[in-house]
Amino acid sequence: MSDAETMIDVSIWRGEGDEGRYETFKVPLRESQTVLDIVTYVQRNLDPTLSYRFACRVGVCGSCAMTVNGRPRWTCRTHVSKVVESGKLEIAPLANLPVIRDLATDMAPFFEKWQEAKGVFAPSQTRADALAEISPQSPERKLVDAAIECINCGVCFAACDTVRWNEDYLGPAALNRAWTLVNDVRDGDNAGRLFAVAQNGGCHACHTHQSCEQHCPVGLNPTASIAGLKRRTMQAYIRGELA
Amino acid sequence: MNVRLYLAQRATALLMVPMILGHLAIIFYATRKGLTAADILGRTRGSVGWALYYAAFVVAASVHGAIGIRGIAMEWAGIRGRSLDLLMWAFGLVLALLGLRAVYAVVIG
Numbered sequence: 001m002s003d004a005e006t007m008i009d010v011s012i013w014r015g016e017g018d019e020g021r022y023e024t025f026k027v028p029l030r031e032s033q034t035v036l037d038i039v040t041y042v043q044r045n046l047d048p049t050l051s052y053r054f055a056c057r058v059g060v061c062g063s064c065a066m067t068v069n070g071r072p073r074w075t076c077r078t079h080v081s082k083v084v085e086s087g088k089l090e091i092a093p094l095a096n097l098p099v100i101r102d103l104a105t106d107m108a109p110f111f112e113k114w115q116e117a118k119g120v121f122a123p124s125q126t127r128a129d130a131l132a133e134i135s136p137q138s139p140e141r142k143l144v145d146a147a148i149e150c151i152n153c154g155v156c157f158a159a160c161d162t163v164r165w166n167e168d169y170l171g172p173a174a175l176n177r178a179w180t181l182v183n184d185v186r187d188g189d190n191a192g193r194l195f196a197v198a199q200n201g202g203c204h205a206c207h208t209h210q211s212c213e214q215h216c217p218v219g220l221n222p223t224a225s226i227a228g229l230k231r232r233t234m235q236a237y238i239r240g241e242l243a
Numbered sequence: 244m245n246v247r248l249y250l251a252q253r254a255t256a257l258l259m260v261p262m263i264l265g266h267l268a269i270i271f272y273a274t275r276k277g278l279t280a281a282d283i284l285g286r287t288r289g290s291v292g293w294a295l296y297y298a299a300f301v302v303a304a305s306v307h308g309a310i311g312i313r314g315i316a317m318e319w320a321g322i323r324g325r326s327l328d329l330l331m332w333a334f335g336l337v338l339a340l341l342g343l344r345a346v347y348a349v350v351i352g
Contacts, residue, residue, distance in 0.1 A: 165318035198246035237246045
Protein backbone atom coordinates (compact mmCIF):
# COMPACT_ATOMS: atom_id res chain seq x y z
CA MET A 1 0.00 0.00 0.00
CA SER A 2 1.27 3.40 -0.96
CA ASP A 3 1.61 6.18 1.58
CA ALA A 4 1.12 8.76 -1.17
CA GLU A 5 -1.91 10.90 -0.48
CA THR A 6 -4.65 11.30 -3.05
CA MET A 7 -4.66 14.92 -4.14
CA ILE A 8 -7.50 16.86 -5.68
CA ASP A 9 -7.44 20.03 -7.74
CA VAL A 10 -9.25 22.83 -5.98
CA SER A 11 -10.01 26.02 -7.92
CA ILE A 12 -10.67 28.91 -5.58
CA TRP A 13 -11.93 32.35 -6.59
CA ARG A 14 -9.40 35.04 -5.71
CA GLY A 15 -9.90 38.75 -6.02
CA GLU A 16 -11.56 41.85 -4.67
CA GLY A 17 -14.94 43.24 -5.71
CA ASP A 18 -15.83 42.40 -9.30
CA GLU A 19 -12.24 41.66 -10.32
CA GLY A 20 -10.81 38.20 -9.87
CA ARG A 21 -9.86 34.81 -11.25
CA TYR A 22 -9.68 31.19 -10.18
CA GLU A 23 -6.46 29.95 -8.61
CA THR A 24 -5.82 26.21 -8.43
CA PHE A 25 -4.35 24.40 -5.44
CA LYS A 26 -3.51 20.73 -4.87
CA VAL A 27 -5.08 19.58 -1.63
CA PRO A 28 -4.80 16.12 0.00
CA LEU A 29 -8.04 14.21 0.22
CA ARG A 30 -8.96 12.97 3.71
CA GLU A 31 -11.74 10.86 5.12
CA SER A 32 -14.92 12.77 6.09
CA GLN A 33 -13.36 15.99 4.83
CA THR A 34 -15.65 18.96 4.38
CA VAL A 35 -15.35 21.74 1.82
CA LEU A 36 -14.60 24.11 4.71
CA ASP A 37 -11.73 21.79 5.72
CA ILE A 38 -10.36 22.18 2.18
CA VAL A 39 -10.51 25.98 2.32
CA THR A 40 -8.94 26.00 5.78
CA TYR A 41 -6.17 23.66 4.56
CA VAL A 42 -5.37 26.03 1.70
CA GLN A 43 -5.24 29.05 3.99
CA ARG A 44 -3.11 27.35 6.67
CA ASN A 45 -0.72 25.48 4.40
CA LEU A 46 -0.65 26.99 0.94
CA ASP A 47 -1.69 30.65 0.96
CA PRO A 48 -2.31 32.51 4.24
CA THR A 49 -3.75 35.51 2.36
CA LEU A 50 -6.91 33.59 1.38
CA SER A 51 -9.98 35.33 2.81
CA TYR A 52 -13.10 33.41 3.81
CA ARG A 53 -15.63 33.43 6.62
CA PHE A 54 -16.63 30.78 9.13
CA ALA A 55 -17.39 30.49 12.84
CA CYS A 56 -19.07 27.43 14.36
CA ARG A 57 -18.03 24.71 11.86
CA VAL A 58 -21.10 22.64 12.81
CA GLY A 59 -23.94 24.09 10.72
CA VAL A 60 -25.40 26.46 13.27
CA CYS A 61 -24.03 29.94 12.60
CA GLY A 62 -24.64 30.23 8.84
CA SER A 63 -21.31 31.98 8.18
CA CYS A 64 -19.51 29.68 5.78
CA ALA A 65 -21.80 29.45 2.76
CA MET A 66 -19.98 29.45 -0.60
CA THR A 67 -20.59 28.34 -4.16
CA VAL A 68 -19.26 24.80 -4.56
CA ASN A 69 -19.08 23.37 -8.08
CA GLY A 70 -21.70 25.91 -9.14
CA ARG A 71 -24.17 25.41 -6.29
CA PRO A 72 -24.57 27.41 -3.08
CA ARG A 73 -23.86 25.26 -0.02
CA TRP A 74 -22.97 25.42 3.67
CA THR A 75 -19.36 24.34 3.39
CA CYS A 76 -18.92 23.10 6.97
CA ARG A 77 -21.55 20.39 6.47
CA THR A 78 -20.76 19.57 2.85
CA HIS A 79 -18.58 16.50 2.46
CA VAL A 80 -16.06 16.74 -0.34
CA SER A 81 -16.82 13.14 -1.38
CA LYS A 82 -20.45 14.13 -2.06
CA VAL A 83 -19.70 17.11 -4.31
CA VAL A 84 -16.34 16.45 -5.98
CA GLU A 85 -16.69 16.06 -9.76
CA SER A 86 -13.96 14.21 -11.71
CA GLY A 87 -11.49 14.87 -8.91
CA LYS A 88 -12.12 18.61 -9.11
CA LEU A 89 -13.64 21.17 -6.81
CA GLU A 90 -14.46 24.75 -7.73
CA ILE A 91 -15.12 27.09 -4.82
CA ALA A 92 -16.44 30.64 -5.31
CA PRO A 93 -18.13 33.26 -3.14
CA LEU A 94 -21.92 33.23 -2.83
CA ALA A 95 -23.73 34.66 -5.86
CA ASN A 96 -26.06 37.70 -5.73
CA LEU A 97 -23.93 39.43 -3.07
CA PRO A 98 -20.98 41.83 -3.46
CA VAL A 99 -17.61 40.19 -2.94
CA ILE A 100 -15.38 41.75 -0.32
CA ARG A 101 -12.40 39.57 -1.03
CA ASP A 102 -11.85 36.01 -2.26
CA LEU A 103 -14.60 33.86 -0.73
CA ALA A 104 -15.97 36.46 1.69
CA THR A 105 -19.12 38.28 0.55
CA ASP A 106 -20.66 41.41 2.00
CA MET A 107 -23.85 40.16 3.68
CA ALA A 108 -25.17 43.68 4.36
CA PRO A 109 -27.63 43.74 1.40
CA PHE A 110 -28.99 40.37 2.57
CA PHE A 111 -29.69 41.62 6.10
CA GLU A 112 -30.97 44.99 4.91
CA LYS A 113 -33.72 43.06 3.11
CA TRP A 114 -34.68 41.49 6.45
CA GLN A 115 -35.18 44.99 7.82
CA GLU A 116 -37.19 46.04 4.75
CA ALA A 117 -39.43 42.99 5.17
CA LYS A 118 -39.95 44.00 8.82
CA GLY A 119 -38.27 40.80 9.94
CA VAL A 120 -38.02 42.17 13.47
CA PHE A 121 -40.40 41.18 16.25
CA ALA A 122 -42.72 44.04 17.26
CA PRO A 123 -43.82 43.52 20.86
CA SER A 124 -47.49 43.98 21.68
CA GLN A 125 -47.09 43.67 25.45
CA THR A 126 -44.78 44.99 28.13
CA ARG A 127 -42.62 43.17 30.66
CA ALA A 128 -45.34 43.84 33.23
CA ASP A 129 -47.74 41.56 31.34
CA ALA A 130 -47.93 37.84 31.94
CA LEU A 131 -46.01 35.55 29.60
CA ALA A 132 -48.01 34.69 26.50
CA GLU A 133 -49.08 31.05 26.38
CA ILE A 134 -48.59 29.58 22.93
CA SER A 135 -49.76 26.03 22.40
CA PRO A 136 -47.31 24.04 20.25
CA GLN A 137 -50.41 22.47 18.70
CA SER A 138 -51.98 25.75 17.60
CA PRO A 139 -52.16 26.18 13.80
CA GLU A 140 -50.21 29.46 13.94
CA ARG A 141 -47.37 27.94 15.97
CA LYS A 142 -47.17 24.97 13.61
CA LEU A 143 -46.70 27.35 10.69
CA VAL A 144 -43.98 29.16 12.63
CA ASP A 145 -42.27 25.87 13.53
CA ALA A 146 -42.08 24.88 9.86
CA ALA A 147 -40.13 28.02 8.97
CA ILE A 148 -38.29 29.18 12.08
CA GLU A 149 -34.99 27.29 11.93
CA CYS A 150 -33.34 29.59 9.38
CA ILE A 151 -29.62 30.07 10.10
CA ASN A 152 -29.29 33.20 7.89
CA CYS A 153 -26.63 31.58 5.72
CA GLY A 154 -27.73 33.32 2.51
CA VAL A 155 -27.76 30.10 0.45
CA CYS A 156 -31.37 30.68 -0.67
CA PHE A 157 -30.57 34.29 -1.57
CA ALA A 158 -27.67 33.10 -3.73
CA ALA A 159 -29.74 30.34 -5.35
CA CYS A 160 -32.71 32.56 -6.22
CA ASP A 161 -33.24 33.58 -9.87
CA THR A 162 -35.59 36.40 -8.88
CA VAL A 163 -32.94 37.91 -6.59
CA ARG A 164 -30.56 37.87 -9.56
CA TRP A 165 -33.08 39.53 -11.90
CA ASN A 166 -34.73 42.00 -9.55
CA GLU A 167 -32.56 44.05 -7.21
CA ASP A 168 -35.64 45.21 -5.27
CA TYR A 169 -36.74 41.66 -4.42
CA LEU A 170 -36.58 41.00 -0.69
CA GLY A 171 -35.48 37.39 -1.20
CA PRO A 172 -36.53 34.04 0.27
CA ALA A 173 -34.91 34.35 3.71
CA ALA A 174 -36.32 37.78 4.57
CA LEU A 175 -39.81 36.79 3.39
CA ASN A 176 -39.59 33.48 5.25
CA ARG A 177 -38.71 35.44 8.38
CA ALA A 178 -41.64 37.81 7.80
CA TRP A 179 -43.93 34.77 7.49
CA THR A 180 -42.85 33.44 10.91
CA LEU A 181 -43.70 36.82 12.46
CA VAL A 182 -47.03 37.09 10.61
CA ASN A 183 -47.94 33.85 12.39
CA ASP A 184 -46.59 34.97 15.76
CA VAL A 185 -49.71 35.81 17.76
CA ARG A 186 -47.66 38.02 20.11
CA ASP A 187 -46.48 40.33 17.34
CA GLY A 188 -48.03 43.78 17.20
CA ASP A 189 -47.19 45.00 13.70
CA ASN A 190 -48.67 42.54 11.26
CA ALA A 191 -50.46 45.28 9.33
CA GLY A 192 -47.15 47.07 8.76
CA ARG A 193 -45.39 43.84 7.86
CA LEU A 194 -48.03 42.74 5.35
CA PHE A 195 -47.87 46.21 3.82
CA ALA A 196 -44.05 45.97 3.57
CA VAL A 197 -44.08 42.60 1.80
CA ALA A 198 -46.94 43.59 -0.55
CA GLN A 199 -44.94 46.34 -2.31
CA ASN A 200 -42.92 46.05 -5.53
CA GLY A 201 -40.10 43.60 -4.82
CA GLY A 202 -42.13 41.89 -2.10
CA CYS A 203 -43.59 38.39 -1.94
CA HIS A 204 -45.50 38.76 -5.23
CA ALA A 205 -42.23 39.04 -7.17
CA CYS A 206 -41.48 35.36 -6.38
CA HIS A 207 -41.74 33.10 -9.44
CA THR A 208 -42.05 29.91 -7.38
CA HIS A 209 -38.96 28.37 -8.98
CA GLN A 210 -38.30 26.72 -5.59
CA SER A 211 -34.52 27.00 -5.81
CA CYS A 212 -34.59 28.21 -2.20
CA GLU A 213 -36.28 25.03 -1.08
CA GLN A 214 -33.96 22.94 -3.25
CA HIS A 215 -30.81 24.46 -1.73
CA CYS A 216 -31.79 25.32 1.86
CA PRO A 217 -29.26 23.42 3.99
CA VAL A 218 -31.66 23.04 6.92
CA GLY A 219 -34.52 21.78 4.77
CA LEU A 220 -36.85 24.79 5.02
CA ASN A 221 -39.30 25.69 2.29
CA PRO A 222 -39.26 29.49 1.88
CA THR A 223 -41.38 29.16 -1.27
CA ALA A 224 -44.24 27.83 0.89
CA SER A 225 -43.76 30.72 3.32
CA ILE A 226 -43.87 33.20 0.43
CA ALA A 227 -47.02 31.53 -0.90
CA GLY A 228 -48.52 32.03 2.57
CA LEU A 229 -47.60 35.72 2.45
CA LYS A 230 -49.16 36.04 -1.01
CA ARG A 231 -52.43 34.61 0.33
CA ARG A 232 -52.39 36.69 3.51
CA THR A 233 -51.55 39.98 1.75
CA MET A 234 -54.20 39.34 -0.90
CA GLN A 235 -56.86 38.76 1.77
CA ALA A 236 -55.74 41.90 3.60
CA TYR A 237 -55.83 43.92 0.36
CA ILE A 238 -59.34 42.73 -0.52
CA ARG A 239 -60.53 43.63 2.99
CA GLY A 240 -58.96 47.07 2.61
CA GLU A 241 -56.51 46.46 5.46
CA LEU A 242 -53.37 47.32 3.47
CA ALA A 243 -53.17 51.06 4.04
CA MET B 244 -44.95 43.10 -8.93
CA ASN B 245 -47.03 44.17 -5.98
CA VAL B 246 -50.26 42.90 -4.46
CA ARG B 247 -52.45 45.08 -6.72
CA LEU B 248 -50.83 43.87 -9.96
CA TYR B 249 -50.68 40.31 -8.65
CA LEU B 250 -54.38 40.28 -7.88
CA ALA B 251 -55.27 41.85 -11.24
CA GLN B 252 -53.20 39.27 -13.10
CA ARG B 253 -54.59 36.30 -11.15
CA ALA B 254 -58.18 37.52 -11.34
CA THR B 255 -57.98 38.00 -15.11
CA ALA B 256 -56.39 34.53 -15.44
CA LEU B 257 -59.29 33.08 -13.48
CA LEU B 258 -61.76 34.85 -15.74
CA MET B 259 -59.95 33.77 -18.93
CA VAL B 260 -59.72 30.03 -18.19
CA PRO B 261 -63.41 29.30 -18.93
CA MET B 262 -63.42 31.98 -21.66
CA ILE B 263 -60.49 30.32 -23.47
CA LEU B 264 -62.28 26.97 -23.32
CA GLY B 265 -65.40 28.63 -24.72
CA HIS B 266 -63.34 30.36 -27.41
CA LEU B 267 -61.74 27.05 -28.45
CA ALA B 268 -65.13 25.35 -28.50
CA ILE B 269 -66.44 28.10 -30.78
CA ILE B 270 -63.44 27.72 -33.12
CA PHE B 271 -63.98 23.94 -33.32
CA TYR B 272 -67.69 24.40 -33.87
CA ALA B 273 -67.22 27.00 -36.61
CA THR B 274 -64.60 24.99 -38.50
CA ARG B 275 -66.31 21.60 -38.16
CA LYS B 276 -69.64 23.02 -39.27
CA GLY B 277 -67.88 24.79 -42.11
CA LEU B 278 -69.32 28.19 -41.24
CA THR B 279 -68.38 30.96 -43.69
CA ALA B 280 -67.42 34.48 -42.66
CA ALA B 281 -70.90 35.57 -43.65
CA ASP B 282 -72.46 32.86 -41.45
CA ILE B 283 -70.37 33.99 -38.50
CA LEU B 284 -71.08 37.67 -39.02
CA GLY B 285 -74.77 36.80 -39.36
CA ARG B 286 -74.68 35.46 -35.83
CA THR B 287 -72.45 38.08 -34.23
CA ARG B 288 -73.87 41.28 -35.79
CA GLY B 289 -76.03 43.06 -33.30
CA SER B 290 -75.52 40.39 -30.63
CA VAL B 291 -75.11 41.88 -27.17
CA GLY B 292 -74.02 38.49 -25.80
CA TRP B 293 -71.09 38.06 -28.22
CA ALA B 294 -70.14 41.71 -27.73
CA LEU B 295 -69.96 41.31 -23.96
CA TYR B 296 -68.20 37.93 -24.13
CA TYR B 297 -65.39 39.07 -26.41
CA ALA B 298 -65.09 42.59 -24.99
CA ALA B 299 -64.55 41.08 -21.51
CA PHE B 300 -62.10 38.59 -23.00
CA VAL B 301 -60.13 41.37 -24.71
CA VAL B 302 -59.98 43.52 -21.56
CA ALA B 303 -58.91 40.55 -19.39
CA ALA B 304 -56.21 39.54 -21.89
CA SER B 305 -54.93 43.12 -22.14
CA VAL B 306 -54.64 43.51 -18.36
CA HIS B 307 -53.11 40.06 -17.93
CA GLY B 308 -50.63 40.44 -20.78
CA ALA B 309 -49.57 43.97 -19.87
CA ILE B 310 -48.68 42.93 -16.31
CA GLY B 311 -46.74 39.96 -17.69
CA ILE B 312 -44.82 42.18 -20.11
CA ARG B 313 -44.03 44.53 -17.19
CA GLY B 314 -42.41 41.63 -15.30
CA ILE B 315 -40.38 40.48 -18.30
CA ALA B 316 -39.26 44.04 -19.13
CA MET B 317 -38.10 44.60 -15.56
CA GLU B 318 -36.33 41.30 -14.99
CA TRP B 319 -34.87 40.67 -18.44
CA ALA B 320 -34.40 44.17 -19.87
CA GLY B 321 -33.68 46.02 -16.62
CA ILE B 322 -36.37 48.67 -17.23
CA ARG B 323 -37.43 50.39 -14.01
CA GLY B 324 -39.57 53.15 -12.55
CA ARG B 325 -41.82 55.34 -14.71
CA SER B 326 -40.66 53.84 -18.01
CA LEU B 327 -41.73 50.43 -16.76
CA ASP B 328 -45.24 51.60 -15.85
CA LEU B 329 -45.52 53.53 -19.11
CA LEU B 330 -44.57 50.42 -21.06
CA MET B 331 -47.17 48.37 -19.19
CA TRP B 332 -49.95 50.88 -19.81
CA ALA B 333 -48.97 51.42 -23.45
CA PHE B 334 -48.87 47.68 -24.16
CA GLY B 335 -52.16 47.08 -22.38
CA LEU B 336 -53.92 49.96 -24.14
CA VAL B 337 -52.67 48.97 -27.61
CA LEU B 338 -53.77 45.39 -26.99
CA ALA B 339 -57.19 46.53 -25.74
CA LEU B 340 -57.60 48.92 -28.66
CA LEU B 341 -56.76 46.28 -31.28
CA GLY B 342 -59.01 43.71 -29.60
CA LEU B 343 -61.97 46.03 -29.10
CA ARG B 344 -61.67 47.21 -32.70
CA ALA B 345 -62.02 43.59 -33.80
CA VAL B 346 -65.02 43.09 -31.50
CA TYR B 347 -66.59 46.25 -32.94
CA ALA B 348 -66.00 44.96 -36.46
CA VAL B 349 -67.77 41.62 -35.91
CA VAL B 350 -70.60 42.93 -33.75
CA ILE B 351 -71.44 46.33 -35.24
CA GLY B 352 -69.64 46.50 -38.55
